[in-house]
Amino acid sequence: MSQNGDNHSLSNTSQSLTAIPLGGLGEFGMNMLALRLGDAIIVIDAGMMFPESELLGVDLVIPDITYLKQNRALVKAIVLTHGHEDHIGALPYILRDLNVPIYGTRFTLALVKKRLEEAGLIDSTTLREVIPGRLVEIDPFEIEFIPVTHSTIDCVALAIRTPLGVIIHTGDFKIDQTPVGGAPFDLHTFARYGNEGVLALFSDSTNVERPGFTPSERAVVPRLEDLCRSAPRRVVLSCFASSIHRIQQVIDIASRVGRKVAFVGRSMVDNIEIAHSMDYLRIPDGMVVRPQDIRSFDPKRLVILASGSQAEPMSSMSRIAVDNHRFVSVDENDTVILSARIIPGNEKPIFRMLDNMFRRRALVYYENSAGTIHVSGHASQEEQKLILQLCKPKYFIPVHGEYRHLFRHAALAHQLGCVSGEILLMEDGQVVEFTEDRAYRRDPVTAGRVLVDSGSLEEIEEAVVRDRKHLSEDGVLVPIIAIDKHTGRMDMQPEIVTRGMFSDNGQELMAGARDIVLKTVEQSNSEEKMDWSVMKEKIRVDLKRYINKHTSKRPLILPVILEV
Numbered sequence: 001m002s003q004n005g006d007n008h009s010l011s012n013t014s015q016s017l018t019a020i021p022l023g024g025l026g027e028f029g030m031n032m033l034a035l036r037l038g039d040a041i042i043v044i045d046a047g048m049m050f051p052e053s054e055l056l057g058v059d060l061v062i063p064d065i066t067y068l069k070q071n072r073a074l075v076k077a078i079v080l081t082h083g084h085e086d087h088i089g090a091l092p093y094i095l096r097d098l099n100v101p102i103y104g105t106r107f108t109l110a111l112v113k114k115r116l117e118e119a120g121l122i123d124s125t126t127l128r129e130v131i132p133g134r135l136v137e138i139d140p141f142e143i144e145f146i147p148v149t150h151s152t153i154d155c156v157a158l159a160i161r162t163p164l165g166v167i168i169h170t171g172d173f174k175i176d177q178t179p180v181g182g183a184p185f186d187l188h189t190f191a192r193y194g195n196e197g198v199l200a201l202f203s204d205s206t207n208v209e210r211p212g213f214t215p216s217e218r219a220v221v222p223r224l225e226d227l228c229r230s231a232p233r234r235v236v237l238s239c240f241a242s243s244i245h246r247i248q249q250v251i252d253i254a255s256r257v258g259r260k261v262a263f264v265g266r267s268m269v270d271n272i273e274i275a276h277s278m279d280y281l282r283i284p285d286g287m288v289v290r291p292q293d294i295r296s297f298d299p300k301r302l303v304i305l306a307s308g309s310q311a312e313p314m315s316s317m318s319r320i321a322v323d324n325h326r327f328v329s330v331d332e333n334d335t336v337i338l339s340a341r342i343i344p345g346n347e348k349p350i351f352r353m354l355d356n357m358f359r360r361r362a363l364v365y366y367e368n369s370a371g372t373i374h375v376s377g378h379a380s381q382e383e384q385k386l387i388l389q390l391c392k393p394k395y396f397i398p399v400h401g402e403y404r405h406l407f408r409h410a411a412l413a414h415q416l417g418c419v420s421g422e423i424l425l426m427e428d429g430q431v432v433e434f435t436e437d438r439a440y441r442r443d444p445v446t447a448g449r450v451l452v453d454s455g456s457l458e459e460i461e462e463a464v465v466r467d468r469k470h471l472s473e474d475g476v477l478v479p480i481i482a483i484d485k486h487t488g489r490m491d492m493q494p495e496i497v498t499r500g501m502f503s504d505n506g507q508e509l510m511a512g513a514r515d516i517v518l519k520t521v522e523q524s525n526s527e528e529k530m531d532w533s534v535m536k537e538k539i540r541v542d543l544k545r546y547i548n549k550h551t552s553k554r555p556l557i558l559p560v561i562l563e564v
């Protein structure tokens, strides 16, 4: 059977199809993959990721889209698989450079709309809603949106038909046999494409380190119901605000055990409003207690859903944990449930928050040590194998993960032996071209991360972050001198201001530093003294040598010269 088992423009064999990953291959987050067919490019997802703590003052990280900017005229569309931040979060930043139509399902676009409204970009952006199970033509591509299950709603995989064959991109998925509402995972369509012939499969590697199957979303019900039923007082439960299925189950459980629900936290309230208005969330009448009524409501009859499961600063959970929330406090015998994964990197703030809950003598439940209160939204090994077996691709490219995840996913595919051509381990910026008979590695394109300050929407240069890191480690030293513009003489003793260098007395050292500055100025000739950039550099170099000799620190040295 031909890999081009369809009758679409088979005559055009000179066309080339390239895949250009720009994010999510080598890290978790900022997912983005460009597909180029001749002179047309589509972009799959435009995600962000949260910065590691070394990136001081950076609010978020997005992919470098230099390649797309260089080929701006060729980019036809951005196609979204689902509404998680690691798939849509970069949109407000990249649409300024790349104003192209965005395709996504109803709920995904509702979340996008919210982001674009906040960024003032909604009027200038074209949003095109797609229906799972239907075909959409984005010339020269034809895309089928395949319903998949995951930890949020309205998620799709993509089957992208090209003259060279069909590309399948799974998006994020797990295979949930008993999903909570919504469409089931459409295994049949994957199988149909597999029978027809799949040129390349791009599949989610997130949970490749886990054997077996990821449990169904429904697996959390028994333990959560048990906890809500037996809780002596109020229940405060936190999950991701996008976990609409989890929220639905908590509402259903509350209703069964005779409790009402209250929602606190902006992202939680926003997402619940959106999902409810679109009928993705069923909330019985009279079920909701307003935040301002929480304090006066019988604590034995209440479940509070709060955002901030990762202990984000200023989030509801972080505030509640230190009695700093307007409407909610946690008291002795209240139940606190963290129904979410503790994302690596967030352990410190999360455990600090939980410690504060314990200090208040709350009954605290987190992770699954005492029964299943959270399940993952990503496929484990057996589900990943199933997708590989169904698609039987010619080429397989693992996506969504750090390098070891991609590597292990490749190894899993190798073990199965169902990839007829080649398994390609790729990282961001590496390019592969598919032709009629093989796949070629091509020259890499610019790729990487762009650091963003979410307040100003400005890009932060790596050099700025380096300075911040430097400041945080070694402090700053500012020598201040006053030079008479006419005589070239110093009119006062140099002053030295430091921050972040000494906890008590660096006085002796600073007296020495003043002498250094004096000597540097005295030993300069009158022309140098008139050129302040030269003087600043001389002072900086001499002080640096002095400080290095006497301490292990390398402070940022910023000479200031006052004109008198």
Ligand SMILES: [Zn+2]
Pocket: 082, 084, 150, 151, 172
């Ligand atoms: Zn996701």
Ligand SMILES: [Zn+2]
Pocket: 031, 084, 086, 087, 172, 400
């Ligand atoms: Zn994701």
